[in-house]
Amino acid sequence: MPEISVVPPHTPRTKTEGRRRVTKESVHLVREDKVLLTGWRRLKDGEFSLTARWPTPPVGLPYDPRVLTQTIRQSGLAVAHAAYGVPLTHQTLLHHFDFTVVPDFRVTPQGSSPLGVEITVFEPKKRGRSVSSLGMDFRVLLGGTLVARADSEFGWISPAAYRRLRGEHLTxxxxxxxxxxxxxxxxxxxxxxxxxxxxxxxxxxxxxxxxxxxxxxxxxxxxxxxxxxxxxxxxxxxxxxxxxxxxxxxxxxxxxxxxxxxxxxxxxxxxxxxxxxxxxxxxxxxxxxxxxxxxxxxxxxxxxx
Known part of the structure; x- marks a missing residue:
């Protein structure tokens, strides 16, 4: 389980690559307006920084947990495809998805909120030449302050293997x-x-x-x-x-x-x-x-x- 307390609110990092755009294809979406990420860059091997923009949360909610989990999902996919060469044709497997949110976390209801997402990738595994799984630690920052942390393991299998796995359910x-x-x-x-x-x-x-x-x-x-x-x-x-x-x-x-x-x-x-x-x-x-x-x-x- 990710712990909030072990990560400082914000650690300045050296920019090593220019920020790049996140496409809807890289996060497995059809609708452009559902892409929450606005850019990404590599900080060093295994370390990445992304930016995101959240819509105003529903009335009465401090934040929308669906948007938080979608942001984590999109961040993991974007890094996997862009930085680790995972083919877009491969099917994604989600083994676990744990997260912690700071108590009393609130998103301002006035306008959309810009956030930062920092990712550390660990234990990359390969099957042949392709990456088969990546463990990832995510830190979500609002105004430079850590507000949520998550860890997950993403996996991928080829289209042929997925067809065998899913059988009649594929259609x-x-x-x-x-x-x-x-x-x-x-x-x-x-x-x-x-x-x-x-x-x-x-x-x-x-x-x-x-x-x-x-x-x-x-x-x-x-x-x-x-x-x-x-x-x-x-x-x-x-x-x-x-x-x-x-x-x-x-x-x-x-x-x-x-x-x-x-x-x-x-x-x-x-x-x-x-x-x-x-x-x-x-x-x-x-x-x-x-x-x-x-x-x-x-x-x-x-x-x-």
């Missing part, structure tokens, strides 16, 4: 699955039903995942499985629903991806609220299962009023 028809009605948006910290990824289940601590592709912050283009960021968003919404009407602001989040979540059958989101090791905090354990198998596990911890 599932896009957006033909049933879309159950959403839960009340306010119970999960969202403003509209389109943003809600949970439908009612058969227990107060169980929900069914709903994949509404009109939610363009989570679905930019057709894919053959439920994106990892959707499962992370489902975990966050389930934690809020389990604790509603109490206010919950998780500051530490861990996520592990076990299997691909498919569109063609129900995916169930279950939560358990447990005491946290930190005084004044609680933790919510989230498990996503499909056909009796775990596809995702998450833990969200933070203060709860």
């Amino acid at each position: 599932d028809d896009w957006n033909t699955w049933p879309l159950p009605l959403p839960v009340d948006p306010h119970t999960v910290g969202r403003a509209t039903g389109r943003e809600v990824v949970l439908a009612p289940g058969d227990d107060r601590h169980r929900w069914r995942l709903r994949n509404d592709v009109e939610n363009d912050l989570l679905y930019d283009h057709p894919v053959d499985h439920v994106p990892g960021l959707v499962l992370m968003e489902a975990a966050g919404q389930a934690a809020h629903a389990a604790l509603h009407p109490r206010a919950f602001e998780p500051t530490t989040v861990t996520n592990a991806f076990d299997l691909y979540a498919e569109f063609d059958r129900p995916c169930w989101i279950d939560v358990e609220v447990v005491p946290s090791a930190a005084p004044g905090e609680i933790s919510v354990l989230v498990t996503a299962t499909q056909s009796g198998q775990s596809v995702f596990r998450g833990r969200l911890s933070g203060p709860c009023d």
Whole structure:
């Protein structure tokens, strides 16, 4: 788990390359307006600096966790393709995605907010001539002050290997699955039903995942499985629903991806609220299962009023 305290708020670094533009293709997006990164440069071997711009957060939220996780995702992909030569045709695998946010982190509601992202890459692994995985440590800075830290491991496989791995699921028809009605948006910290990824289940601590592709912050283009960021968003919404009407602001989040979540059958989101090791905090354990198998596990911890 990334620790905020071990990194100084800001360490000046020597610029070794000019800042370069981040293209939508390098972050696997179709829509240009969804690219949050505004540039990147290499500081030295294994060290990179990126700039980003965040939209105004939704009313009532200190910041939008979907934008934070999307920024981390885009940063990792941009560096992998531009600096390590990972082919754009290769499929990305996400093994884990953990992050910590400083308590009381707030984004100003007036206008968009410029941020910096610093990345340290470690343990690059190769399969043949291509990079097969990269471990990355991310530091997100607002006004030069560290506000979030994340670590993740990105992996890649060739198109041929991915076809063998996915089999019949590679050609599932896009957006033909049933879309159950959403839960009340306010119970999960969202403003509209389109943003809600949970439908009612058969227990107060169980929900069914709903994949509404009109939610363009989570679905930019057709894919053959439920994106990892959707499962992370489902975990966050389930934690809020389990604790509603109490206010919950998780500051530490861990996520592990076990299997691909498919569109063609129900995916169930279950939560358990447990005491946290930190005084004044609680933790919510989230498990996503499909056909009796775990596809995702998450833990969200933070203060709860």
